[in-house]
Amino acid sequence: MKLAVVGTGYVGLVTGVCLADTGNDVHCVDIDRAKLEKLKRGESTIFEPGLADLLAYNLAAKRLTFTDDIAAAVRHxxxxxxxxxxxxxxxxSADLSQVEAxxxxxxxxxxxPRIVVTKSTVPVxxxxxxxxxxxxxxxxxxxxxxNPEFLKEGSAVDDFQRPDRIVIGSEDPAASAVMKELYExxxxNKRPILIVRRAASEMIKYAANCYLATRISFINQMAELCGRTSVDIDEVRVGIGYDERIGFQFLYPGIGYGGSCFPKDIPAMIAVGREAGVEMSILDAVHKLNQRLPTILLEDAKSYFKGSLSGRTFAVWGVAFKPRTDDIREAPAIKIIDGxxxxxxxxxxxxxxALPHARAKYGSRIQCLDDGYAALDRADGLFICTEWNEFRSPDFARIRSSLKQPVxxxxxxxxxxxxxxxxxxDYYSIGRPPILRA
Ligand SMILES: NC(=O)c1ccc[n+]([C@@H]2O[C@H](COP(=O)([O-])OP(=O)(O)OC[C@H]3O[C@@H](n4cnc5c(N)ncnc54)[C@H](O)[C@@H]3O)[C@@H](O)[C@H]2O)c1
Structure with a gap:
């Protein structure tokens, strides 16, 4: 099929590349010339497992074109x-000016005649x-x-190629049939293509993100309470997670969600409610809690250092909002660094x-180090903000000997x-009693 994808960011690039990979002829359009030049050279503009190889393969097969010429793409x-x-x-509320343009x-x-498919997350x-x-x-x-997109950053290609479900909101059976053919x-693996009314499809995307953000926030709030009542959130998490109605996914406490979706989609859904005369009080609480969470860890650090962090040096491991992505948009680490x-x-x-993005954001206000251990050298303490796999079994002796005090x-x-x-x-975490050396 002849396709165009307008917007070659996270979702657009993955969509364009994956649709080219099933044999379609895809024109990817963007207004960002620097991005386009990189993509034309076969260099991925985001870090996402598997994406660079697929990009190079489909460029070589001439099934992918990167262009700023929207007129040509629409003709194609x-x-x-x-x-x-x-x-x-x-x-x-969601700013729809890019969609309108x-x-x-x-x-x-x-x-x-053309079929125009909104993959961007847009209000009902x-x-x-x-x-x-x-x-x-x-x-x-x-x-x-x-046709909302449910990919997760960090496994975007895999999610696109093996979706849990595909949702298509359509009022037009002929156009629905075209989409079914494209997604077949x-x-x-027999996952469903759900054809629903267009407005329902728009609502499904927000409802999914709002539910997930609420679930994360629930365990985060429980963690805050556990932290104050000398209960270990891990014991609680396991105790409720085995309940089949609850399960373990998205039940890991931390300093909050980030990224380009939840932090903006929750306020956007609140705004949709406001317009419809429905107070989205649950989401309001979710949003406020998430903004406050990183400060809890900063407060822990302040109390550990007797009320002041001034003049001290800290290493921060992890800036990306989650592992396996270089995306730092709305990352909780940003709030920690700013704090x-x-x-x-x-x-x-x-x-x-994610260091290139951290450098671009902070310039000389922070030091960015490729070597995690070098970041620890004579620092007063270590913050961990992203659960990258390689942080799980570090050289603890080296961390201890590098830090001024092992915290x-x-x-x-x-x-x-x-x-x-x-x-x-000495160890502070989320919702678990601190561990302090005798
Ligand atoms: N990132 C995710 O994980 C994710 C997942 C699901 C849905 N979404 C939704 O998908 C949409 C895109 O998200 P993203 O993260 O890919 O955004 P992004 O900021 O990474 O990419 C958007 C791209 O659109 C381009 N653009 C802006 N105006 C344009 C125009 N007039 N013509 C052509 N290109 C234009 C920008 O230059 C940019 O490259 C959003 O609505 C988001 O909520 C994102």
Whole structure:
């Protein structure tokens, strides 16, 4: 099939590359020329397992074109995916200006009927609005479908190629059939393609993200309570996780969720509720708790250092909002780093993949080190903000001898208390009693 994907960011790039890999001829459009130049050379603009190889393979097979020429892409494609950003506005609602600009361009350049698919996360009613907008600008039938993306950063390619389910929101059976054909190669494992009403599809994406953020926040709030009542959250987590109605997924306490989705989608859903006259009080609480969580670990550090972090030096391991991605958007580590800087501390950061983004964000205000142990040299303590696999079994003797005092503030509960006792560290984690040397 001839396809276009507008927006070659996280979702657009993965979508374009994976759809090219099943034999489609895909034009990927962006306005960011620097990004396009890199992609044309076959260099991935994001770190995502498996993506670089697929990109190179499909570029070589000439099934992928990267361009800023949206007019040509719209002429080329029967189906156009919209995968531009939907960042938060000042009031928390989704800013649809990138979606609107894309729809206007599609309507302006479409030489005949086209299927336009919103992959961007957009509020309920956006599909209907976009279809109406384009109908006023084009004489051709431009059918808008919703096809939310559920990929997880860190396993985006795998998630796209082996989705739990595909959701298509459509009011047009013929367009639905085209989408089913396009996605058939990805559901050979018999996962469902769910065809629902367009508005329901838009709601499904927000509902999924809001539910997951709520679940994470529930265990995080339980952890906060455990921390205050000398209960170990791990024992509680295991005790409830074996309940088949609850399960263990997304039940790991930490310093909060981050990334480009949950932090903006929760306020956007609250805004949708506001407009519809429904107070989304659960989500309000989720959002507020998540903003506050990193400060708990900073407070632990302050009390450990007798009220002040000024003049001290800290190593921070992990800036990415989660492992196996280089994405630092809204990462809890940012709040930790900002908090340390604001308290007058010096910050040395290490991350296996995200250092270029950390450098771009902070410049000379922090030191970015490729070697995690070098970041520890004569530092006052270590913060762990991302649960990268390689942080799980480090050389504890080296950490001890590098730090001025052996203290770890673990925002991801990477280590067990027993391990920390054995290696003789002072250790603060989330929802577990601190371990302090005698
Ligand atoms: N990142 C994720 O994990 C994820 C997962 C599911 C859904 N989503 C949703 O997908 C959408 C995109 O997210 P993302 O993380 O890929 O964003 P992103 O910021 O990484 O990418 C957006 C891209 O769109 C480009 N762009 C902006 N305006 C444009 C225009 N007028 N024409 C062409 N290109 C334009 C930008 O240059 C950028 O490259 C958002 O709505 C997001 O909520 C993201």
């Amino acid at each position: 494609a029967d189906v156009i995916f919209v995968a531009v950003g939907t960042p938060p506005s000042d009031d928390g 894309t729809c206007r361009a599609i309507a302006q350049h479409a030489p005949g 009613g956006t599909g209907a609005w976009a279809e109406k907008l384009m109908a006023g600008l084009s004489k051709h039938k431009l059918t808008v479908l919703s 190669p990805f559901v050979r 340390l800087l604001a308290a007058g501390a010096t910050v040395r950061v290490h991350d296996p993949k 770890i503030f673990d925002g991801r509960n990477v280590f067990s208390g027993e391990l920390m006792r054995r290696h003789n560290f």
